[in-house]
């Protein structure tokens with residue numbers, strides 16, 4: 060059989076980072092290899108790369124149980140709806156605060172188990188009202204260093220915009236400082252996007268090198284208010300679809316004869 | 318100071334994967350954190366992303382000593398020439414068999430040290446005559462699992478084309494089977510490119526799932542002979558520049574007044 064690779068400090072975690080180039084989105088696959096069923100989760104899957112992700116999951120002999128989002132994305136349609144159509148039994152997860160549809164709603168402090176590994180939910184609003192960060196567990200059998208899937212709250216040397224979807228630069232500043240920068244400095248930062256080809260950072264590195272979040276709150280707010288970003292081209296399609304966990308497309312298809 | 322992250326099984330290796338989207342090229346940064354100078358190497362840097370790479374190296378407090386190529390690339394201009402211009406003292410490395418310019422020429426069995434860590438050179442011709450794979454060392458203080466930087470010899474679920482630059486499907490088949498598939502199955506495969514958003518694989522995974530290299534040699538040759546790929550658009554610019562380690566551009570600039 061295939062030899063699967065564990066993550067540092069934990070031979071049981073399989074971890075893969077996957078990239079969707081049009082929206083520059085990272086999808087993350089995590090699985091518990093020590094559990095007989097090899098249960099797996101996908102964080103922030105994209106509709107366009109669902110087939111790639113599911114074929115990898117099949118190659119690795121994993122059992123996908125959750126397809127989860129860090130927030131209601133405005134730049135791509137989530138893959139959760141398509142995945143649920145292709146693998147019955149997979150449950151979608153999003154934060155309760157997002158006010159969106161999903162099978163499971165989570166809030167700060169919740170633990171999402173896959174086998175004996177888990178992701179802890181941290182509330183990190185500011186880019187959107189319902190943004191959460193998923194952090195690998197703290198404990199002897201959990202991956203070390205920890206890994207934080209920050210969505211668009213904290214990006215590598217950047218952060219998500221705060222000018223729509225209930226965004227607030229005050230809230231984002233508070234979220235990152237109280238919920239992410241308080242993690243151990245060696246915690247790996249895995250964001251939902253990178254536009255320059257970086258794949259990972261650490262909490263310690265962002266605390267020292269992030270050009271926005273190393274500033275005081277007033278300077279941060281001034282930066283965020285003067286970004287002059289264009290209206291996101293996908294937002295009017297992506298947000299309504301993502302509010303129903305990407306199921307719109309699927310519902311449309313199911314009504315047509317095959 | 319910043320907390321730098323080590324790699325699994327070796328707290329001394331810092332490792333970063335970096336992506337250049339136009340040519341879908343991966344550049345790899347490795348450094349020995351336990352050495353007082355934090356010596357670092359870049360594998361397959363791209364001219365367009367040199368500033369990004371050097372700013373990361375500066376943020377992390379590393380000392381770049383080598384800029385090395387797996388082969389003479391046909392799809393992008395190497396960053397080695399620009400890097401040498403920006404950081405005097407950095408040495409470029411390429412295989413002797415590539416017949417290109419560089420400061421240091423390597424061949425099968427050579428060890429390239431950065432601090433107390435090293436990369437071992439394996440000869441993997443077939444995509445080009447001078448292709449090599451750089452593999453992290455085997456030993457108690459070296460990273461575990463091992464990591465293979467395969468260039469275009471072995472890609473994730475694919476391989477480099479064999480229809481130019483002295484390519485040979487017979488040679489490529491032999492190279493991958495004798496030099497890469499003989500590594501421990503948990504060896505991480507880090508290719509020079511990925512066009513579908515995969516970031517890493519393992520030797521064991523490719524031995525079971527690679528749609529080309531799991532075939533017998535005759536079937537492999539038939540696949541490679543029938544790819545009908547277009548003439549690479551960058552080849553007439555990239556190959557001459559890369560034969561002189563990307564220095565053409567630099568030489569051109571140095572003759573102009575600053």
Ligand SMILES: [Fe+2]
Nearest residue numbers: 132133211219
């Ligand atoms: Fe977002």
Ligand SMILES: [Fe+2]
Nearest residue numbers: 390391469477
């Ligand atoms: Fe190549």
